[in-house]
Every structure is written in structure tokens, then in C-alpha cells.
Amino acid sequence: MRRRLLSAFLLSAGLALSASVFAQSNAPGNLRLMAFGSDAQLTAIKHAVARFNQKYPNVKVEVSIDPISNGWGDYVTKVLSQYNAHSAYDVYGTAIETFRTFETRKLFIPLNDYIAKNPGFSDFAPSLFQQASYQGNTYFIPIGWNNIMINYNRALFKSAGVELPKQGWTWNDFRETAKKLTIKDSAGNVKQYGYEVPNQFFFVQPWFFSNGTSILNADWTASNMLDPKVAESLQFLHDLIQVDKVSPIPGKDMLDNQFFAGQIAMISRGHWIVENAIKAKLDMDVAIPPAKVSDTTVIGFGGYGVSSTSKNKELSEALITELTSAETQKEEGELGGGVPGRKSAAEAPGFLKFPPSAFLYYQTLPNTKPVPSPANFQEIEKIFIRYYDAMMADEMPIAEGVKRCHEEIQASFKRLAAKKE
Template identity: 60%
Template sequence: MKKLLAALLLTAGLVSPALAQSDEAGKLRLMTFGGEAQLKSTQDAVTRFNAKYPNVEVEIGVDAVGGGWGDFVSRVLQQYNAGEQYDVYHTAVETLQSFAARDLFIPLDDYIATGDFSDFDAKLFDLTKYKGKTYFIPSTWNNIMTNYNRALFAEAGIPAPSKTWTWDEFAAIAEKLTKRDANGNVTQFGYEVPAFFFGLMPWFLSNGTSPVTADWSASNMTDPKVAETLQFLYDLIHVKKVSPVPGQEGVENQFFAGQIAMISRGHWIVQNAIASKLDMDIATQPGKVSNDTVIGFGAYGISSKAQNPELAKALVTELLSYETQVAEGDLGGAVPGRKSAAETENFLKFPPSAPLYYETLPTTHAVPSPANFQEVDQIFMRYFNAIMTDEMTIPDAVAKADQELTRSFERIKRVTQ
């Protein structure tokens, strides 16, 4: 577990005593995640916090979340069991029910009611509730958009996608953007079918369905629209052959190198696109019954075992300040939770359609994140990969996935009721 954590220590000695506003002393442990942009903005926020609380030592742990959010949940549970939990966790929507159902964090409704969160979209707070209480405060977010290479579109004579483009229009464009050599080998793919749960969800949502029910309480795999969606994605790979088979490494790098024309990702790829000098823009999710997409977001929670929850709240206040939010957006991380921080010149200058992130927020749906998310993720992706690699037929995989998911939901109900 320690190999997954990069320990960083910021001490009160870095801050001028002249800036002190509180004599309170203590120590806080903060667990966060993300890349360089997230880490830099977090460090700067802690420095500002120490200007107000110079006698408080803040230890920052960084989890790479390399194995996905299901594995992250397992590591946090291990920390609690070993008495090594942090005071403040920066986590993601995929984990919220898993943690809240186990009473690992304190309710924050009173804190939110008295805080300065007026420019956070109310939808973000709605998505953090569990059984009527709010245990987490949203920080930054990503909704999956269609990221596309504008130069390749122009070269093929294809106009920018409309905000209401359809699955059929998307497939036709992907075919035009796929190139092959004299031997029929693909040299440029039109699209990459995502190989992760979050990235796949827009295809189901835009068809009016999901692998789990709307209330995240049961399997929805037997909905015919689930099989229809899987068939569409399968055909992109094996019939139209406009996408590589999921699971190949370096796919994002192929997109940055101009070898893939479109991928489904969030704002997190912006910095790499800029570094690669990629002429990239974003479009809405292609639609079958709607152009709805999925949202995932980071959120801060305070441990139920925190020794000083009020001091932890003060740290969270700085981590969610306008200054921190602007830094995260400007440095190319996720979309700031404060809309005011997403209206800066730096944030809006790239990609060209950057306002579309917030414009599509009303039609986003939280990535299904039941308390048994780690099992749901693993089960669904195992059968999805079996379909896309021709190991199983869609009907067989759907039936098997439904059986396993049903058993998983039955188990978690026994734990949380």
C-alpha cells in the first residue's frame, strides 16, 4: 500500500508568522489523487491554509488510483481497519456510497449550509447525497465528451459535429476518418471504444439505459437496450472496423499523435493535448434517444475518526476556495466545481468549445456508483471485454453478467440494511 502513496509534508515553518490568524495547533492528514495539476493546486491550498493556521502540520498522501476506484475503496477500508485512516479524503463519486454506507465519514449538511458554495451547481450537491444526507462536497468534475482531432476532420472535409448528432452520423464519420494501407491494415482509426466503465457509460445513457437500474439498486443488464448498445460498440470494432479492440496500451498517446481521430474522455486530457500541440476540440455524446452523457467528480469528505473535524473543515474550505478551483482549471485538471472558476480566460482558451463542459451539465448523469461499485465495475468490464474480444456472445455475456450483478446486489443489501 505504501508504494502507492507519495508522501509530501508541508509544515508551518514555510509560512510567515506575520500571516497567522489562529494559534490552534495540531496535525491533519489529507489523502488526494490526480496528476501534477491536482497536486500543485493542493500544495498551494495547504500553503494558504498554513498562513491562517501556522501551527497545524498537514501531511499529504497521493494515491495514483492506478487500479481503479474499486481498488481505492479496498485500500481505504484497509487503512480504517489498521487505524491508519486520513482525516480528509479527496475521493470520487464512484466511492461515495461505499464509504457512506459504512459510516466512514461525517455528514456535512450543516457545514455546507453555512459555507460559501453559491456558485457550485446544485446538481453537483444532489449527486453527493446518501439516504438524505450529504457526506461529501464536490470539488472538480469531468463529463465524458467526444474529443476529436480538428485537423483530421478538416482533412476529410467533415464539419464539426452538431450538438444533436446521432449514433448513425457518428459511425459514418468514424468510417470516413479510418485509413488503411495497401494491405488493408489500419493506419488511422476513426474512434476508440473506451475500455473503462466511466468512458462507456455515455453510450448506454444516450440510448436511455444503463447496466444497473436508475436507483443503483439492481442489475439492468436484461434491458434490450443494453444488448443493443453493446452490439453497436461491437460493430464499431469488428464490422465497421473503425476502432481498435479494447485493452490495448497507449491508446491516448495514439490520439495525441494523430493516429486516432476521436476518443471519449473528460477534461483531464486537456493538458496532454496542449503539450502534444494537438488541434483538439470537444463535442457532445452522439445520441440514439438523447445526447446525454455521464459525469464523475472528485469530492472531499471528513473521516468519522478525525480527531479535530472543525480543523478538517477549515482545510476543506481552503481546498474548495476560488483560488484553488481556478488553479485546478487553469492547470488543465478537471472542470472546476465553482462555475466562476470555469469562466477564466485560461480555462476557456482551450479547447475552443470549452464552454460546452458546463453547457452539457444539465443533461449529465452520475456514473452508477452503488455501495458495491467495485464489484459492479469488475463484473461489467469482465463481460464487456469478453464480448469485444469474441470470447463470448452478447446474449451469453449479458445473461452471465446479470446473474453475477444480481448476487452482488443481494450481498450488499445484507451489509447496508
């Protein structure tokens, strides 16, 4: 999902329409859509807008795509600046990391009545709508989702004579596997790492969830960093880097290219990586993350919402109907975007053909937890990553890191509470 920034473009009607379709709505209008993603999302959105224009031929839809290259915190900043400048879009595609921030600021309209009038949404996993709701209202219609899996290079496993991951593997199994897949040259320099310890907030969460803990409490209102299991999870990742030497130290850049080049055997990513894996002709498959207490992994998903400042709310809802249609979901999933929110699209042969264990994405859905996404997500993400990076680089002891991170997170929540008073 983190790709080069794709410039905004304009899509308008240009298709021959039957009289019956034209009669559906020939009212003129203009809509602005801010979406996110890469080529897979862009292609699916373009085709969705074309179908929308078959029904609404006189409505021009301006689409801007953000690749989220700098994380969801920066996306929040961008959207808030648009509202402050009175230049907000009509429809926004965004993700769960931003929902609470936007909902508490009342930037989007409730879609309860719209959802009730669209029985087709029953094809979506019910948990996605539950997680997209806040204080009895649903502000976002779910689309594709990603749960972090272990993506692995099958060819490297076979070359090293290492057994492929099996369901039910443990942290210890994973550690030994990563050791066997780490290869050094005669001078002791690593030529191939067994794993890439994640450098992103979203990617690292399964290592806490699979240990029965989280960095925040259950309702995302306070730090849980002092839970001993948090330190235990961080120590495990630290030791993969500093003791076992099976992973590079997390840096600013993600190492997807090194994975595609066969220099890293396993990485923690979502389904979005499939798009580039296909292009690289990588012999890749996915496995459920290993378990310490459980094999619970993290889920993040996107959704479309209608801006509270939009002057075309009904047209915006009609556009969302097409953006979340079975056709759009199926196309995006098969091109390598997120896992389709519609189960019918996730069961399509085109989606299941790659990677070989693609069926595991939906199989894990009941055993996922949403990425911690409080209203002050921008701050929490930056605080956590700053201390996480220092601990992984051996610049700060784990005990000191969790304590100082806890204190800063608590201070952030106190500031958030003060704003509400």
C-alpha cells in the same frame, strides 16, 4: 487522472504572516490528506495548503496523491485497509464511484452544519451537492467534475476533409464519421483509427445513457442488463470494432498516447485529458456525445470528506474550505484538471481558452446522469468489464454476455443485501 503514482510529501508553514492572520489560529496540529489526480491537482493542492497555513501556521499537512491508475475499486480497497489498520487519514479526496460504499460504512462525518455556515458554496452547481448526499446527509464537498465528451483531433478531420462534429449529431453520423477517419495502408493495415471504443466503466456509460437506458436500475439496487437497449448499445460498439474496423479491440491499456500521436481521431474522455493535450500541443476540441434517443452523457465528480476517526475535525473542515476555494478551483481547472465545480471558475477566461469548445462542458451539465455507483461498486465494475471485454473481443455473443452479466450482478446485490440484514 490515471497517471504514475506520486509519492507522499509533507507541506508545512513557512510564510511570513501578519499579526492579524497569526491571531486567527496559532494552535498546533497535524493533518493527513489523501487526494487524487495528477500534476494539475498536485499543484493546486500545494498552493491551497500554503494558503491554509497562512491562517493556521502551526498545522502541518501531510499530503498523499493517488493517480487512480487501477480504478476506483482499488482506491476503495486501499482506503478500507487504512481504516482497518487504524491508520486512516483526516481528509480524503474521493469520487462519486466510492461515495455510497463509504457512506453506508459510516466512514465519514456528515457536513450539513459545516455547509450551512459556508454561503460561498452557493457558487457550486446545486446538482453536485444533491448527488453528494445520502439519506438526508452530505458527507462530501464537491470539487471538480468530468462529463465524458468526444475528444477529437481537428487536424485529422481537416486532413481527411471530414466535417467537424456538430451539436445534435446522431449515432449514425458518428459511425460514418469514424469510417471516414479510419485510414489503412496498401496492405490493408490500419494506420489511423477513427475512434477508440472505451475500455473503462466510466467512459462507456454515455453509450447507454444516450440510448435511454443504463446497466443498473434507477436507484442502483439491481441489474438492468436485460433491457434490450443495453444489448443494442453493446452491439453498436461491437460493430464499430468487428464490422466497421474503425476501432481497436479494448485492451488493458488506455490509448491516450496514440490519440496524442495522431493515430486515433476520436476518444471518449473527460476534461482531465486537457492537461496532456496542452503538453502535446494537440489541435484538439470536444463535442457532445452523439445521440440515439438523447445526448445525455455521464458525470463523475470528486469531493472532500472528513474521516470519522479524525481527531482534528474543525481543522479538517478548515482545510477543505481552502481546498474547495475559488482560487483552488480556478487554478486546477486552468491547469487541466477536472471541470471546476464553482461556476465562476468554469467561466474564467483561462479555463475557456482551451479546448475551443470548452463552454460545452458546463452547457451539458443539466443533461448528465451520474455514473452508476452502488455500495458494491467494486464488484459491479469488475463484473461488467469482464463481460464487456469478452463481448467486444467477439469471444462471447452479446445475448449470452448480457444474460450472464445480469446474473452475476444480481448475485452481487443479493450478497450486499445479506450483509445489511
